[in-house]
Amino acid sequence: GCWTTWIFFFELRSMVVSGYDPSYTGGDYSSSPTGGSRYGPYPEVMDVGRRGYSGRQVPFDPRKKERKAPQRRAVIIGLGESGTQDAISVRQLLDHQGWDVESTSTTRLLLDKPARVDGAYLADFRTIMDHLHWLAEDNRPGDALFFHFSGRGRTMRHANGHMRDVLIASCGRVIDGEMLYNRLFSKIVPKAFCTCIIDTDKGGNVVHLPNLYKAKGFQVLQVPDTTILPPGAGQGCGQVLVFAGRPVAHPDASFLPPSAGIGGACTAALLSVLFQGGAMSYGELIVWMSQKLKQRPGFGQSVRLLTMQHLDLDLAFTLTPNGKPLNPLPGSEDLNPFLPFITKDIPQY
16 A cells, blocks of 8 residues: 555656656657657757747757857958968967867868868858858857958948948858848857957958047057947947958058968958067057058058957957967967068068
8 A cells, every 4th residue: 555655656756757758659768759868758948049038949958968168169261362371371370379270160261262271161152151150159158259351342332322341252242241240240149259350451341340449650549430330239249359451542452462472451460460579468459550551561551440349458469258368479480481471581560
C-alpha cells in the first residue's frame, strides 16, 4: 500500500521532470521527430526578443550552451587595387590585435577579385548586405566588432529629391548610409563596441551618427550631426565609431594611383599614425591623421570621427569595449609591403 504509492509518485515525478509527453505517439523516444531527448520532444518556450514579446514559439534545446566569452568579429571590404591593398593592411592590423584573421568564423574578407586571396568572398551587393547582418547578429555586451570599407562612392539623387552620397559594390549597386545604419549601427547592443573605417571619396558624407568630431589645426571640435538621423537615434545602442574622410579637393585625390602602392587616404592615415606613433588618445589620433593627410601630396581629405554615443577624446584608442590599449605593433622592417608609407623607399612625412 504505502510503498506502492511512493513508487508510483516517484515514477510520475520522473516522467514530468524528464519532459515525458503522454500524447506523443511517434514510437521510440530516442528518435523523436521533434529532435528532442530520448524522453520525448523538448518543450516549447515563448520567444521574448530584445524589443519585447514576439509571441513566436521556438523549441528549447538544453544542449545549446549559452555563449559566455565575448567574441570578436570583423568584415573587411576592399574594391579595386587600392581598396584591396587597404583590406590586406587592415587585416594585418587586426592580426596583431588578437583577431583570428584566418578563420571565417571571426573574420570575413570581401574583394571584387576574391581569387587573389584564399578564403575571400565576392564583394557584391547581396554579399555585403549579408555580411553586415552577420557582423551584428547576436552581438552581446563585451563583444568587439570591426567593419572596414575601402572602395568608391558617388553622389546620386534620392527618391525624395535630395542628393546623397553612397558606396558602390562590385556589381555597381549602391549602399547608402541608411542601409549601414539599419543593418549594422543600430543593431549594436549596449556595452558592445563597433569600430568602422569608411574609406571612399565620399565616405565622410555617407555615414551620419549623433556625434561628429573633426580636427581644426591641433584642436578637435565636436559638432552635432543630425543631418539625416531618425528620431531617437543612438538610444539603447552600444558605441559605434566611424572614421571617414571628407574631400577638401578634387574627389579623386582621395586615392593615389595603384602604382604608388598605397590605398585610400583615411586607411593610410590611420595605419600610418598607429604604426609610427603607437598608443594614443582618440583626440591625438584625429589630429595626427589630419596632419598626415595635409602633408601627403595627392591626398585631399579631412578626417571625421562619427560616434553613436558621446566619446571622451582623452581615452586611449582601442578596438574593444573594455578599453584595452592596442598591442605593440611591429617595426617597419616587419611590415607587409602593402604599407609603403612606412618603408624607406617613400619619404617620411
